[in-house]
Amino acid sequence: MLAFKQLEIKVSGRHLFAAENVHIQSGIVALVGRNGTGKSTLLKTIMGLNREFTGEIKVSDKTIQSFHAADLAKEIAIVYSKSSIFGNHTGRDVLMLGRLPYQNAFAKETVADREQVEQIIDLLQLEKFVDQEFSVLSDGEKQLIMIGRAVVQDTKIILLDEPAAFLDLVNRHQLMQVLKHIAQSTEKLILFSTHQVDVLPNICKAILLIDQGRLQLLENPKEFISTIYDSFGMNKIEKDEV
Amino acid sequence: MSLRSDIPLFSVLIIGVFILFWMNLLLGDVPMKTADVFNILTGGVADNSAWSYIIESRLNRSVVAILAGGALAVSGLILQVFFRNPLAGPGVLGITSGASLGVAVVILGGITMGSFLGNLGVIMAGVIGAIAVLLLLIFIARFIKNSVTLLVAGLMFGYFTAALINVLFLWANETDTREYVVWGLGSFEGVNSTELMIFALLIVTLSLLCFLLVKPLNALVAGVDYAASIGINIKTTRLFIIVFTGILAAVVTVYCGPVGFIGIAVPQLVRVLVKSKNHAVIIPIVFFAGSFLALSADFIVRMSSNSLPLNTVTAIVGAPIIVWVIIKMNQRNVSF
Amino acid sequence: MRELSLLAILWSLIILNSCVQHADSETSITPNQLDQEKVSIEYAEGFDVVYEPNFIKVVTQSIGENTSFTDSVFIILDSTTILDESCKIINQEEIRLACQSSTHLAFLNELNQLSQVVGLCGLEYVNNPEISEVIKENEVIELCMTDQIQLENLFQCNPDLFLIYPFGSSQNNDYASKGIHTLLIAEYLEKSQLARLEWIKLFGVLTGKSKEANAYFESVKQAYIEQKEATVPTDKTFIMNLPFQDQWFMPSSKSVGVELIEDAGISYYYSGEKGTENISHSNEQVWNDGVSADYWVIIARREANYGLADLIAEESVYKEFLSVQNHQVIFCNTATADYFSKGVVEPHIILKDLCYATGQIESHTPQYFFLLE
Numbered sequence: 001m002l003a004f005k006q007l008e009i010k011v012s013g014r015h016l017f018a019a020e021n022v023h024i025q026s027g028i029v030a031l032v033g034r035n036g037t038g039k040s041t042l043l044k045t046i047m048g049l050n051r052e053f054t055g056e057i058k059v060s061d062k063t064i065q066s067f068h069a070a071d072l073a074k075e076i077a078i079v080y081s082k083s084s085i086f087g088n089h090t091g092r093d094v095l096m097l098g099r100l101p102y103q104n105a106f107a108k109e110t111v112a113d114r115e116q117v118e119q120i121i122d123l124l125q126l127e128k129f130v131d132q133e134f135s136v137l138s139d140g141e142k143q144l145i146m147i148g149r150a151v152v153q154d155t156k157i158i159l160l161d162e163p164a165a166f167l168d169l170v171n172r173h174q175l176m177q178v179l180k181h182i183a184q185s186t187e188k189l190i191l192f193s194t195h196q197v198d199v200l201p202n203i204c205k206a207i208l209l210i211d212q213g214r215l216q217l218l219e220n221p222k223e224f225i226s227t228i229y230d231s232f233g234m235n236k237i238e239k240d241e242v
Numbered sequence: 243m244s245l246r247s248d249i250p251l252f253s254v255l256i257i258g259v260f261i262l263f264w265m266n267l268l269l270g271d272v273p274m275k276t277a278d279v280f281n282i283l284t285g286g287v288a289d290n291s292a293w294s295y296i297i298e299s300r301l302n303r304s305v306v307a308i309l310a311g312g313a314l315a316v317s318g319l320i321l322q323v324f325f326r327n328p329l330a331g332p333g334v335l336g337i338t339s340g341a342s343l344g345v346a347v348v349i350l351g352g353i354t355m356g357s358f359l360g361n362l363g364v365i366m367a368g369v370i371g372a373i374a375v376l377l378l379l380i381f382i383a384r385f386i387k388n389s390v391t392l393l394v395a396g397l398m399f400g401y402f403t404a405a406l407i408n409v410l411f412l413w414a415n416e417t418d419t420r421e422y423v424v425w426g427l428g429s430f431e432g433v434n435s436t437e438l439m440i441f442a443l444l445i446v447t448l449s450l451l452c453f454l455l456v457k458p459l460n461a462l463v464a465g466v467d468y469a470a471s472i473g474i475n476i477k478t479t480r481l482f483i484i485v486f487t488g489i490l491a492a493v494v495t496v497y498c499g500p501v502g503f504i505g506i507a508v509p510q511l512v513r514v515l516v517k518s519k520n521h522a523v524i525i526p527i528v529f530f531a532g533s534f535l536a537l538s539a540d541f542i543v544r545m546s547s548n549s550l551p552l553n554t555v556t557a558i559v560g561a562p563i564i565v566w567v568i569i570k571m572n573q574r575n576v577s578f
Numbered sequence: 579m580r581e582l583s584l585l586a587i588l589w590s591l592i593i594l595n596s597c598v599q600h601a602d603s604e605t606s607i608t609p610n611q612l613d614q615e616k617v618s619i620e621y622a623e624g625f626d627v628v629y630e631p632n633f634i635k636v637v638t639q640s641i642g643e644n645t646s647f648t649d650s651v652f653i654i655l656d657s658t659t660i661l662d663e664s665c666k667i668i669n670q671e672e673i674r675l676a677c678q679s680s681t682h683l684a685f686l687n688e689l690n691q692l693s694q695v696v697g698l699c700g701l702e703y704v705n706n707p708e709i710s711e712v713i714k715e716n717e718v719i720e721l722c723m724t725d726q727i728q729l730e731n732l733f734q735c736n737p738d739l740f741l742i743y744p745f746g747s748s749q750n751n752d753y754a755s756k757g758i759h760t761l762l763i764a765e766y767l768e769k770s771q772l773a774r775l776e777w778i779k780l781f782g783v784l785t786g787k788s789k790e791a792n793a794y795f796e797s798v799k800q801a802y803i804e805q806k807e808a809t810v811p812t813d814k815t816f817i818m819n820l821p822f823q824d825q826w827f828m829p830s831s832k833s834v835g836v837e838l839i840e841d842a843g844i845s846y847y848y849s850g851e852k853g854t855e856n857i858s859h860s861n862e863q864v865w866n867d868g869v870s871a872d873y874w875v876i877i878a879r880r881e882a883n884y885g886l887a888d889l890i891a892e893e894s895v896y897k898e899f900l901s902v903q904n905h906q907v908i909f910c911n912t913a914t915a916d917y918f919s920k921g922v923v924e925p926h927i928i929l930k931d932l933c934y935a936t937g938q939i940e941s942h943t944p945q946y947f948f949l950l951e
Contacts, residue, residue, distance in 0.1 A: 073473030432823070
């Protein structure tokens with residue numbers, strides 16, 4: 001579904017990280033790495049918004065360069081860690097934004113668009129607050145709406161850039177349950193970057209780890225934590241503390 | 243939300259514009275019978291040979307008000323969404339000032355607006371000035387993420403260009419200075435029928451072109467990053483926004499002088515009133531709301547025998563709307 | 579308002595009394611000053627000249643209700659006379675004058691006293707070649723930048739007396755504390771053309787040319803009254819001026835300018851409108867009226883060869899005006915004619931111009947107003 005081949009990503013000419021051959025299938029995948037290793041840059045690059053890379057990124061077996069911007073929006077959706085809406089849009093209005101890539105030049109809403117939105121409201125149980133104004137929702141509710149919007153966009157891949165960064169413990173937990181629920185009920189690839197690694201074995205089937213300029217795919221949930229701690233040099237610190 | 247829910251608002255505006263348009267034609271310092279006005283409009287002759295000119299002038303300034311008000315409001319709407327700031331508008335961001343500087347250079351340089359070439363020169367200069375300021379703003383916006391700071395930068399452009407124009411006065415002769423000062427007061431009056439054709443052509447064409455921005459604007463309410471993720475080409479969008487809003491504001495400014503408040507107040511008000519979030523619906527509503535406000539302002543100006551300057555009236559009507567919207571937004575804890 | 583002016587008069591009386599302190603020693607009056615012809619005021623209400631044994635007091639005061647002031651200067655005839663320090667004393671013989679208005683120059687020029695002027699506000703606006711040549715020769719100093727008095731320039735030319743308007747910033751400046759004597763001049767507030775002209779007497783007193791001033795006033799007065807009496811009143815009407823954006827500002831029916839034109843036998847279209855303020859009308863009102871007004875008197879700054887066609891080019895409705903159709907647009911181009919300055923001392927010529935334009939007199943060479951062709 002998403003594949004990297006001989007990928008090297010740079011920022012302002014500086015080498016950030018490289019990946020040799022990585023192939024990711026549907027399901028939940030976490031993107032882990034320390035601050036500044038390039039998690040956000042990777043997500044941006046997959047979105048086609050960063051052209052500074054060599055090698056190949058393939059979505060549905062086509063390189064991302066071969067997509068027209070409007071067509072790529074039908075393949076990949078994204079959720080950022082914080083979002084704000086300019087205007088008095090309701091949650092439902094925001095969900096409808098996900099249908100934009102499919103609409104004509106006048107953004108005419110079709111019956112199908114509305115049905116799609118209703119379906120996602122049901123799927124993610126957003127009824128309680130979906131008709132309130134987006135700007136008055138809590139951070140947790142806002143994030144659920146934005147995830148809903150990404151699902152409404154009806155793409156094979158959903159990227160999430162630290163979606164839980166501004167959420168409290170309960171909301172984080174809820175968010176993970178929602179992601180799991182989406183993964184179970186659809187055939188999507190859900191790739192989210194995070195710093196909260198402890199919960200990953202229960203959620204993810206794989207992890208993309210960026211460390212020391214290298215991107216690697218971890219596919220054995222039992223080894224997730226130890227591999228991450230090892231590469232971050234954390235085990236040593238813990239031993240010292242004991 | 244369905245389109246249908248905004249039909250009452252749209253109808254009220256259209257009817258309001260229609261009524262004001264006729265009031266502007268029928269009422270004035272020179273009292274005329276409705277029959278006389280219709281007679282003149284249908285090509286008839288009146289007892290007083292000046293009346294046909296008076297009706298033509300009333301007609302022209304009403305059409306100018308409708309187009310100029312609409313253009314300023316649409317330009318303000320697009321800028322507010324693009325800069326994600328309800329206080330943005332052609333006036334606040336200094337775009338009008340840029341156009342003024344262009345006009346000042348041409349007029350104070352001694353070219354009068356009367357001739358066709360002079361006209362074209364002034365329009366070009368105004369457009370160049372407006373777009374130059376917009377480009378500068380967008381350049382600065384790369385370094386300033388805080389949109390309030392950006393507005394302050396826009397205000398500074400305004401002061402800076404005003405200062406430059408004052409410097410230009412030093413070299414200008416009395417007649418040119420007077421011509422510029424008169425222009426600077428702002429008015430929908432004084433556009434003759436030939437000029438009106440050019441004006442209408444430009445405004446209508448550009449306003450229609452703004453519909454190319456429907457999807458980008460719908461997406462941009464969520465910010466540039468989200469807009470890009472739903473397939474909006476940000477570079478093209480930015481270019482279109484600069485060109486369309488710049489030319490719209492500049493053309494109005496060249497013909498009517500710097501007209502304030504319509505560009506900020508109308509989009510704000512409409513955003514509160516309108517149900518749809520689709521700019522294919524919002525753009526025409528904002529246009530006619532702008533026309534409505536401009537016509538009302540002009541009607542008040544005319545009822546005062548032209549003794550109230552247009553900008554005084556737009557300020558009296560517009561400023562309270564802006565303050566009201568700001569208060570309303572603060573109540574709902576919306577951050578700019 | 580009345581209380582205020584009463585107060586002002588009382589106050590000036592107190593000043594007058596406190597000023598004069600007679601020395602005990604014998605007086606020594608120069609013969610030249612004794613010989614001086616006195617002036618008496620016939621029309622003007624804005625100034626007065628009071629002759630005392632030892633000095634002459636020149637008083638200026640407001641006319642009407644819009645402003646209220648009195649001001650005075652003293653000319654000492656007897657060198658032993660001691661006036662209070664607060665009194666503004668000037669010497670007629672070699673007086674150095676600074677003027678805020680170029681109108682003042684016209685009076686001085688008529689008395690051949692232009693050489694006394696050392697400073698002026700708005701040098702570039704002097705468009706009388708005769709005057710501007712003298713100004714250049716005498717190296718008169720520019721006092722103003724964009725309507726603001728430049729104090730340094732004022733000090734540089736160091737006038738004995740600075741003639742100023744009673745409005746705007748010139749009033750607020752505390753010139754006395756800076757050692758500059760000022761005199762408020764409001765000749766433009768006078769209610770008739772001859773009263774305005776009579777101010778030449780004030781300039782005569784200030785520069786010791788009372789005789790010349792009297793003579794000039796008398797001759798112009800005679801000429802003016804003669805022409806006025808020879809004029810046959812008609813029922814023709816006139817409108818005035820050009821619009822400023824979409825508004826026409828026309829003088830009030832009581833104004834000196836309108837009175838002068840009416841003396842040429844035509845009547846103001848808006849004479850029914852009361853008040854001393856300017857009349858302001860919208861475009862459409864004047865367009866409506868222009869169709870029936872016989873004459874159109876325009877005082878404006880335009881290119882030298884400005885004609886009827888240029889006027890119509892400014893607004894096509896003008897071709898429907900009766901005055902335009904009958905070639906009865908009476909135009910004064912302030913770019914070429916010194917209407918605002920020299921015109922004040924030549925009302926008799928202006929009246930002749932107007933009478934010639936309206937067909938009252940057969941032969942005359944117009945200097946200010948002529949019919950647009």
